[in-house]
Amino acid sequence: MKSKIRDINLAPMGKIKIDWVKEHMPVLNELREDFVQKQIFANKKIVMCMHLEAKTAYLARIIHEAGGDLTVVASNPLSTQDDVVAALVEEGITAFAWHGATDSEYQDHIKSALACEPDLIIDDGGDLVATLHTSCKEYANNLIGGTEETTTGVLRLKSMAKEGELNFPVIAVNDAFSKYLFDNRYGTGQSVWDGIMRTTNLVVAGKTVVVNGYGWCGKGIAMRAKGLGAKVIVTEIDTIKANEAIMDGFSVMPMIEAAKFGDFFVTVTGNKDVIRKEHLEVIKDKAIMCNAGHFDVEISKKDLNSLAVKSRLVRDNVQEFTLEDGRIVYLLAEGRLVNLASGDGHPAEIMDMSFALQALSLRYVLENHDKMGSGVHDVPDNLDERVAALRLKALGIEIDTLTPEQEKYLNSWQE
Numbered sequence: 001m002k003s004k005i006r007d008i009n010l011a012p013m014g015k016i017k018i019d020w021v022k023e024h025m026p027v028l029n030e031l032r033e034d035f036v037q038k039q040i041f042a043n044k045k046i047v048m049c050m051h052l053e054a055k056t057a058y059l060a061r062i063i064h065e066a067g068g069d070l071t072v073v074a075s076n077p078l079s080t081q082d083d084v085v086a087a088l089v090e091e092g093i094t095a096f097a098w099h100g101a102t103d104s105e106y107q108d109h110i111k112s113a114l115a116c117e118p119d120l121i122i123d124d125g126g127d128l129v130a131t132l133h134t135s136c137k138e139y140a141n142n143l144i145g146g147t148e149e150t151t152t153g154v155l156r157l158k159s160m161a162k163e164g165e166l167n168f169p170v171i172a173v174n175d176a177f178s179k180y181l182f183d184n185r186y187g188t189g190q191s192v193w194d195g196i197m198r199t200t201n202l203v204v205a206g207k208t209v210v211v212n213g214y215g216w217c218g219k220g221i222a223m224r225a226k227g228l229g230a231k232v233i234v235t236e237i238d239t240i241k242a243n244e245a246i247m248d249g250f251s252v253m254p255m256i257e258a259a260k261f262g263d264f265f266v267t268v269t270g271n272k273d274v275i276r277k278e279h280l281e282v283i284k285d286k287a288i289m290c291n292a293g294h295f296d297v298e299i300s301k302k303d304l305n306s307l308a309v310k311s312r313l314v315r316d317n318v319q320e321f322t323l324e325d326g327r328i329v330y331l332l333a334e335g336r337l338v339n340l341a342s343g344d345g346h347p348a349e350i351m352d353m354s355f356a357l358q359a360l361s362l363r364y365v366l367e368n369h370d371k372m373g374s375g376v377h378d379v380p381d382n383l384d385e386r387v388a389a390l391r392l393k394a395l396g397i398e399i400d401t402l403t404p405e406q407e408k409y410l411n412s413w414q415e
Contacts, residue, residue: 001071001116003089004109006082006098014087017054018061025058025352026394027387031359035066040363041120042067045142047113048122050149051079051340052097055348057088059355063362064093073113075124077101078333079340107131114139120362121146123170125294126156133165145169145365145372147358151184151215152270152294154376161375169372171361173354176379178387180216183354187346188339189220192266192292193228195343199317199332200288205229210262212255213269214241217292221266222250233258259283266338267291267298277303283329290332292339299335317342356387 046068050056064070074080074097085095096109114136121128132140145168154174160166209225210233222232234245235255242252259279267274270293291298308321317333333341360383
């Protein structure tokens with residue numbers, strides 16, 4: 001198949017970006033040696049739907065070098081870096097993606113990628129899986145399974161599995177300790193504020209930040225906001241998480257109240273209409289809203305446009321909306337993932353762990369799919385522990401081990 005990309009001439013700059021992150025991803029580098037030597041994915045067609053930037057590209061490069069007949073497609077039109085995509089195509093990988101793709105182009109790219117009838121998939125948000133179960137069922141003939149990167153995608157897959165609709169095994173990479181404890185918390189925490197500050201060029205210290213949702217991503221965003229000197233308000237629907245936010249030192253209140261105080265709003269729930277009409281009607285003047293959840297549905301753009309009397313682009317990725325009473329509010333990156341649409345995403349060292357899990361999990365599906373059965377599967381504990389151990393090894397850090405006496409003590413109820 002012929003790739004559909006912006007411009008192959010951008011490849012040299014994309015290669016420089018990929019080579020940079022390679023130097024900061026030691027876990028993947030160690031796995032690469034084994035994968036390439038053994039040609040783990042030889043003669044297998046693989047489709048990867050992820051944010052197409054440098055770190056993801058390095059994972060793609062390894063899969064390709066390990067024998068995979070790889071096709072990549074974007075999981076978010078605004079996070080696609082055209083030079084990185086061009087570099088992958090120049091290396092022999094098929095790609096269907098360009099920055100700023102329309103909804104129809106985005107869907108066409110996914111369908112074009114799946115037309116190869118893959119053996120394996122790597123998904124980010126569940127779009128590949130959903131398409132294979134709806135409009136492209138005929139492309140699932142060879143599929144033996146795949147992996148899923150995100151919280152949102154795992155939720156979609158579990159919903160499908162509960163209804164008996166998921167027809168092949170998928171490993172929920174997002175739910176592994178070496179993923180969500182680091183990627184979701186430290187990766188999202190840093191990259192979201194990188195995207196916000198790069199886009200607005202405004203100070204965070206002394207401002208009030210409202211974090212909508214206190215899962216692992218929300219925890220990281222709130223923690224970093226506090227570190228930058230902000231006052232933090234958390235909104236939640238979960239009583240346990242609300243108590244957790246309180247004990248972490250944050251204020252907790254309903255969104256209808258928090259809307260009156262926030263200077264920055266960051267939605268990170270995975271749900272729709274977290275900020276909607278009743279909140280926009282009372283939101284603080286000059287509030288800045290952005291989203292760190294997977295899809296651009298958490299801030300209701302429909303309600304925002306219906307309440308606004310005019311709008312204009314005031315900076316790259318900053319849309320200004322003037323409301324009827326004269327209040328102004330700002331939306332960053334069209335409500336899409338602010339850390340990727342307005343920044344470079346998570347740090348390379350963080351994604352090193354997540355993408356090592358992806359590579360190992362995809363290999364596990366390839367070698368064990370016939371024993372797994374359709375449905376959502378956890379990352380095997382030994383893979384999770386292997387990634388954590390490789391990370392410590394790369395850092396030159398050693399830890400203690402149990403003595404035989406300690407092992408005996410812990411495993412005996414009589415001592």
